[in-house]
Amino acid sequence: DSGVTQTPKHLITATGQRVTLRCSPRSGDLSVYWYQQSLDQGLQFLIHYYNGEERAKGNILERFSAQQFPDLHSELNLSSLELGDSALYFCASSVGAAGGPLETQYFGPGTRLLVL
Amino acid sequence: GNSVTQMEGPVTLSEEAFLTINCTYTATGYPSLFWYVQYPGEGLQLLLKATKADDKGSNKGFEATYRKETTSFHLEKGSVQVSDSAVYFCALRGPGGSARQLTFGSGTQLTVLP
Numbered sequence: 001d002s003g004v005t006q007t008p009k010h011l012i013t014a015t016g017q018r019v020t021l022r023c024s025p026r027s028g029d030l031s032v033y034w035y036q037q038s039l040d041q042g043l044q045f046l047i048h049y050y051n052g053e054e055r056a057k058g059n060i061l062e063r064f065s066a067q068q069f070p071d072l073h074s075e076l077n078l079s080s081l082e083l084g085d086s087a088l089y090f091c092a093s094s095v096g097a098a099g100g101p102l103e104t105q106y107f108g109p110g111t112r113l114l115v116l
Numbered sequence: 117g118n119s120v121t122q123m124e125g126p127v128t129l130s131e132e133a134f135l136t137i138n139c140t141y142t143a144t145g146y147p148s149l150f151w152y153v154q155y156p157g158e159g160l161q162l163l164l165k166a167t168k169a170d171d172k173g174s175n176k177g178f179e180a181t182y183r184k185e186t187t188s189f190h191l192e193k194g195s196v197q198v199s200d201s202a203v204y205f206c207a208l209r210g211p212g213g214s215a216r217q218l219t220f221g222s223g224t225q226l227t228v229l230p
Contacts, residue, residue, distance in 0.1 A: 002159065033217055043205065043220035056217055090159060092218075105218060107152075107160040 003027065004093050004108035012114045018079040021111045025072055025093030031055075032074040033094075033105060034066055038087035049074055050096070081115045088112050118143045122206050122221030129196055129228050137191040137224045139180075139206035147208040149173075149182050149189040150218065154203045163191075163204070196228045 003026035013019055025032050034046040036059075045058035049068035060066075063081075068074040078085060089112075092105040123138040141147065151163040151173070164173030169184035178193045189206060206221040 002161070004159075031216070035218075042222045045217040045219070048217055058217060092160075104162055104165070106162070109159040 002106040002108065004091060004106050006091055006108035006111050008111060009109065010112050012116065013081060014116055015081055015083060017081050018077065019081065019113065021076040021089050023074045023091035023108060026106055029093035029095055030072065031094045031096060032068055033092045034076050035090045035092065036087050037090060083115050086113055086115045118147065118208055118210055118219045120206050120208055120219055120221035123224050126225035126227060129226070131198055131228055131230050132195045135193040135196045135226070137204055139189045139191065139221060141187050141189065141208050143208055143210060145211035147211055150207040150209070151178070151180055151191050152205045152207060154205065156202070160205065198228045198230050201226055201228045
């Protein structure tokens with residue numbers, strides 16, 4: 001158990017819908033990262049938040065957005081869903097933002113999204 | 117940009133066989149290198165890491181050495197077990213600036229048969 005929690009574990013929805021994925025980082029971690037794992041794209045970085053502020057964006061679609069709240073949990077919002085958005089969405093947390101040599105990202109169990 | 121190229125899978129071995137999964141990378145400067153493992157139905161777990169050239173990361177009998185001259189970080193284990201069956205991901209994190217996120221390879225599925 002990494003200490004990172006994600007809910008829900010599974011999500012089935014229809015095209016055009018909107019969903020929210022939730023992530024709680026490990027106690028004391030200020031950074032949250034979101035990754036998408038799909039069969040065709042592999043594991044891709046989406047977005048990074050540190051202490052409530054967006055720090056970096058990767059291959060995140062405009063239909064997707066995220067935020068980190070004062071209690072440090074984060075939510076990933078996916079809207080106007082398409083079949084191709086079906087994937088496993090992971091969040092990871094780490095202590096800081098600088099990512100020094102000793103810093104490790106700890107991953108949650110993921111949310112499996114199926115868009116029908 | 118940063119990239120990781122990982123040995124194509126799937127790999128099937130008999131128990132107690134020697135394992136090598138190749139990983140090479142492209143990055144500017146001196147990235148940190150990682151191997152993550154994903155067991156069926158679970159999230160990613162950090163297996164080992166190395167943060168500078170010639171460092172050797174090791175854990176649970178797995179080893180990988182950071183080779184800057186060949187830009188490689190190959191994963192090895194002398195004697196695999198059925199319980200090692202999983203998907204293995206090589207990853208890097210940039211050396212500084214804004215590149216705090218991980219860049220992953222495509223993953224290698226390992227199946228160990230009894």
